[in-house]
Amino acid sequence: MTSPAGSAERGVYVSALDLFSIGIGPSSSHTVGPMRAGLAFRERLAAQGLLRSVTRFRFRLQGSLAATGIGHGTPDAVIAGLRGYAPETVDPVLVHGQWERLAAGEELRVDEVPLRAEDIVFAPLSRHEGHPNSMTLSAEVDGVVVAEETCLSIGGGFIELVGPDPAGGGRRDREDARAGHAVPAHRYRNAAELLRLASSRSIAEVAWEDETALHGEERAREGLAEIWSAMRGCIERGLRTEGVLPGGLGVSRRAAAGWRALAARGVPRGSEESLAIYALAVNEENAAGGRVVTAPTNGAAGVLPAVLYYAVAESGFPFERIRAFLLTATAIGSIFKANASISGAEAGCQAEVGSACAMAAAGLTAVRGGTPEQVENAAEIAIEHHLGLTCDPVGGLVQIPCIERNAVAASTALAASRLALLGDGSHVVHLDTTIETMRQTGADMSERYKETSAAGLAVNVVEC
Structure with a gap:
């Protein structure tokens, strides 16, 4: 498992406020993590001034996120994140049941952007760099991809963005982002x-x-x-x-x-x-x-x-x-x-x-x-x-x-x-x-x- 960015310098300690995070069921890696990934993608689009221009969202679920994603509510969670909901505060009623509606042929919307079942791809046999829980999100404007990123759901609701993060530091996980890169008082490895x-x-x-x-x-x-x-x-x-x-x-x-x-x-x-x-x-x-x-x-x-x-x-x-x-x-x-x-x-x-x-x-x-x-x-x-x-x-x-x-x-x-x-x-x-x-x-x-x-x-x- 890839270690969090900077963990060698700061030791292994993960804040209780991150390790025990408040969210919704049924899965931290398949529900909470994907919702955070969708929300983070939305926030980065907004920060780059692209959100209002998006005409289509797509996402691809790989490995275990695809194999058990429907039972774990993964598509619902990503949609909720793209809509701006956070697992800590969202009403669970607003999350569950979205994939069922899409699978039945209904069209949903993320803000004003239409979302259809074919915009979600399940690839249970695929892995990103061998990781069992990976997903790729993309945003298009009139058929042209304007933003795309892959992230890993590493358990416990933690996510890692693959590739350079917007601050320029390689992989970044949620505990770094939430703690503002502060470091614990002690450095121990085991x-x-x-x-x-x-x-x-x-x-x-x-x-x-x-x-x-x-x-x-x-x-x-x-x-x-x-x-x-x-x-x-x-x-x-x-x-x-x-x-x-x-x-x-x-x-x-x-x-x-x-x-x-x-x-x-x-x-x-x-x-x-x-x-x-x-x-x-x-x-x-x-x-x-x-x-x-x-x-x-x-x-x-x-x-x-x-x-x-x-x-x-x-x-x-x-x-x-x-x-x-x-x-x-x-x-x-x-x-x-x-x-x-x-x-x-x-x-x-x-x-x-x-x-x-x-x-x-x-x-x-x-x-x-x-x-x-x-x-x-x-x-x-x-x-x-x-x-x-x-x-x-x-x-x-x-x-x-x-x-x-x-x-x-x-x-x-x-x-x-x-x-x-x-x-x-x-x-x-x-x-x-x-x-x-x-x-x-x-x-x-x-x-x-x-x-x-x-x-x-x-x-x-x-x-x-």
């Missing part, structure tokens, strides 16, 4: 270096210094509060919403009924039985295309919020514990993103649910008083037992096995934390070794098991 930085303090304190260097204390605190508010809101909406999820598989929501059953038995909010229900609630919201937080992706969005909600519900949701959890998870997630992947299209579900489980285990261990060494141990245990996990969504939808997989991973995060807290932090296999193993495993894994719905459950489950 977990071993992070532990040395945290030798006399917590991992959360190291991450907080990075956040304040990037955003300032006030904005960093506000951003973390917004992230938690969105996570909590997603869980609580999922706990009260019933019905059948869209997409044709006939998957019924289960979180609300499960929550009522627990309430009838007097089970408290912070119980272990509630943990799986919280994860189901988030991923049902995601599958329905609702408002979710990438953590670090949408397909894995239920693991970390469920574990965090479980950890702080009975104590009244104290913000300092929430902050410590999120910051610890961010530091661990940043190492995964820099040294392996958080994208199912690149490395299978080990990269999505596996990394989310490791981040959640780390955060839980931190707020339960674990040392930095115990935090690192918990993250290692969690990812070790996700190695080799494939991404084979049935029907190209983020439903089967994704929803239940998040619930199981939330329980695994709890088990990993408990095991780590039983020890003193010393262990044989270290997190950096396991992350490198995950990277190698992802490289060896067949493309058929990387979010293409071309193997595994996706071909062995009969769609009804």
